[in-house]
Amino acid sequence: MGLKDLKPFKSPGFDGIHPEFLIHLGGYAKKWLAEFFTDILLTGQLPLEFKKAKEISVLKPGKPSNKSTFKFYQDNNPKHKSYLVREWLLYNCPKVLETPPQSPDLNPIGNMWSQMKIALQLRPPSSLTDLKRRLLQEWAALSHLSPVRRIDWKSMLLSGFGGVLLLIVSESCAQSSLASLRTYELVKEAAVNSFMPRSRDRHLHKLLQQEKRQSPVPAEKPFPCSTDNSRSQSRPTSVHQLRPGDIDVVGAIGDSLTAGNGIEALNMFQVFVENRGSAWSIGGDRTWRELLTLPNILKEFNPNLMGYSLGDSLSHHRSSQFNVADPAAMSQDTHFQARNLWKRMRGDSRIDFNNDWKLVTLMIGANDFCSNMCYVNSTELPEKHRFDLIKTLDFLRDNMPRTLVNVVAPPNLEVLMNFKGMPNSCYLMVGFECSCLFGLAYRQRRQEFIDLMRRWQQLEVDVINSDRYHEKEDFTVVFQPFTMNITFPTTDDITDYTYMSYDCFHLSQKTHALAANGLWNNMLQPVGSKSTNWPSLFSEFLCPSEKQPYIYTANNSDASP
Template sequence: MQLKVLIPLLVACAPSSLGRDERTALDNFVPFLRIFKSLTNQKWEAVSRGQASRRSMALKQKRQHGPKEGQFPCSHLDLPARSQTRPQSAHQLRPGDIDVVGAIGDSLTAGFGVEVDSLLALLHEARGSSFSIGGAGTWQTHLTLPNILKQFNPYLYGYSLNAITTDSKSKFNVAEGGAISNNMPFMARVLVDRIKRDKHVDLENDWKMISIFIGHNDLCSDACYKRDFQKVLANHEADIVETLRTFRNHLPRTVINLIPPIHLKILLDMTDKPASCIVPHIISCPCLIGLPHRHLVPQMMRLMDQWQALDLQIANYPEFDSDQFTIIAHKFTLNFTLPRLENGGMDYGYTAADCFHASQRGHAKVSGTEQLVEMSALPTDEFNRGFIEESARFIRSQVPVAPKLLIICGSGLGGLADTIEKPVTLSYDEIPNFPQSTVPGHAGELIFGTLSNVPVVCMKGRFHYYEGYSLQKVTTPIRIMQLLGIKGLIITNAAGGVNKAYQVGDIMLIKDHLNFFAFGGQHPLRGPNDPQFGARFFPMNRAYDRALLEVGKRAAAEVGLANHCHEGVYGIYSGPNYETVAEIKYLQLVGVDAIGMSTVPEVLVAKHCGLPVFGFSFITNKCVDSYEDAEEPNHAHILDVVQAKAKKLKNLVIKFVEHTSDQWL
């Protein structure tokens, strides 16, 4: 689902008194502006009551649409809202573990224009409706991140109500209209001071979530006057790094939501905007809309792309990832458009009267999207011990005997599960926090039972990076099974034969692998280490157990595969496309014998957990290493090849488990 939110209006975002590093002499007038805004907010309800009949229809389309009563949408998950004891790591948090929320930003975070229907009233701040920090009403009337979090922790503190920054009701929302990047360090210091002084906050023990959403004013009305865009980016990097260090150094137990600014291309897409929005657009965004700078539009588009990319890059700086502090980088602002009406026009019901700010409906839409729900759920796509333990508890309640051996079946190899005696089947979608397989040939089931008297669990369907899962999520089942008590791993896959001596239908016993993901910095163990699973650093020179490999050779000979069995090196390729000719030539050059799109991440986590591993690849196709070769690999053909050899593959696994049964019992 795309987001429907608009950018702040500069004309209504008069500079505020953020400190001596503000940008213009207009700051001298800030005290008067604050008085005006305060009076505006105090009198707004009385004025609006007198105009209720006139405004009701105009505002109706700009208010949140949805149920006014009923169950919270996430109630069906049946998950504990809050950990039994406060987590010691930011990577183990549940939504209910968040005790305090805060935010810095510009007029969008300050709630400009949310509850009004005219340009003259845009200075009214409805901070209680702000998507990232507002706490007015409930999720049914004001769908915001704090109102979502309040469903998990009713004692959540720090969210703002409808008040200006200096009012106590603004709590930990220190956003200011007109704020730009170089205001962030000062806002961070102000927020830190507020949190430290507030007696309701346990600074050392409370978990805090702070949202950062800024940059629109820089890109709309500031950057084009500076012209040196690389310096603009360098200055922004310095600003945000200083801001993050301030939070990291002064606020223990903090999670940052880093939200890049909305891409301003949306302004150019507004070809049918109301006449009342034309002048505000010209005044507020001269860098994009104003005629004097029209020739800079292509460069401004690139600058916006670079700004957003820089925010995401900074979020991954190692210095900002620890047990006490981490950043969640959000991508939902990178590219989006307003929703369309039935006649094809843009739906300005999601915008305030200026076509820049978001209406209350627009803020609710941001909070209600999958992206922001992901925000409220914290980094669940990464390693989360609490979620893994929950999965393990559920499985224990469903199966009579704990497994001792895990067997992972590759594409089309799910028939191995048919060999299991006294099977108990669990569908992946029954298991809390368990990924879902989306690939044909992967059934999505766990089969528990015995094989040669050994309690085993067979995974009929694994998970891949190309399905959109992180490597941490891909390897979640390994950790779950380790908690269940497995003592070893048999891992299989369907692979392409890179080695020219390999034929379709051959078996390659894996003696080693080449992890191409690692060369690009992708690793399932990236992030804080959990010593209860394994050491931070561990050897991989014997990733595939040599003794088990020898047993595998003997088992292959016994089932009639001796002449079709090899020992080789497996390489991982991200997919989902198959390899190019040039890539195959390179793989041959560096010593890869078979190539696939799985196995390596699971083996890395298994070795981290101290589990011995036996793996084999079933060669389903010969990789194309010649431009003259017209043959093309396809997934359907691969599944057919696997089925033709299914019986011998089953027998191979049965013999292997039979010969090693004493090791697992």
């Protein structure tokens, strides 16, 4: 049946064998082919030649033949999104236009012929002349399709050989999609608002009583670092001569640990509230005395810092600013978030996009560890993350001038599995939020998962320590490893759960402050000499010095005193 369905006039592959030749094979050859493909299905192994493809570029008249100007566009057909295809595009196609999930078929001629075939089958033509006449009739009738399939064929642009077909779907469909998205946002907002405490001050006081917030620093105690000469007299042109005060804009990419879920939770429902204003890498509520975050540290060096998130906000809220993290995000979502961040920054009138120095912090992996690695081929997961990470960082490198990117290793969640004395209220929540590590069905694979998380961390080190992101003067990426070997205090062999949110999975504000302290220290430590654990709060708080006033990068670490 497969040979009968071949289209005889398709182009041959690398072997030069035309489909028409295969259609007319003899019985012995057909039997051999059947056994050959059956063996492939049973073993799951493809011959190497099957993984090759021809790239034939059909240029529009007058267009340059330089590959660097090409833009590749394809729909989300599963074979187009496979790991092998994406990896090939990463290294061979400079620009790939992204398509949304569940995108329609981007070949409108396919939709046309599909409708015409249906019409012809209802009343088959009686001769070749009748076929030509019917084809012309059905072509003219295409504008009368049902509203669901309606296509404005008058808006299709035909521009000669290799022309572009611009498909405009009915406006009602687009409006319906936008309405659905807005409805989802409104429902989520209503749900989150219902979980928020009525009295915020009383709520914060309870958190302080439960020792889940950092102890406020008295007003008479000064900031640990001198802020004199913390900003260069003129804007630096090199990212390797960037002082903390030179950073004008901050942004963040990540998951629920960056979105701030559960930082101020006193019950299981409040874990779903995104306390973005208190998040370790991007929150800007209050000051470092009450909430130690990276932006609150940087504001001491540059009071005009922009981009930090405020309050309890969702990712599409204005107060979220340049915190584009999504609680459910995985590695595959970072490129979308990077594009979203780029659009927000470019569209913000406060920002001189080409001249302001930007600091972006990226941490991803917890959801991949908890909700993905037990359902996919775990041996391939780190390599897929390599692809996602390179794609994301390449986009930032090519589109974000004057940017320093912190890539923070996701914690190895073995630390959660080693918790002692976990409250009963946590078991249900942790099993729900992290089924791969805490589900009974996967307990025998725990060591496999622990090793995978270590490989994930090491993979990030390898990607960032390559020369790929250290060749430009206005862009670099630095790996910050303070989360690689984190531990939590214990008392009488019982884990101190004041460092955790109500669900014992997300982090309390006190721990977000530790993370901010750890990230800040890493930024002021040379590459190759960075700490891999966080200190107790303020016990070690590094400062720029006259000899080394710059944030450390791979290129200036060798020149450190």
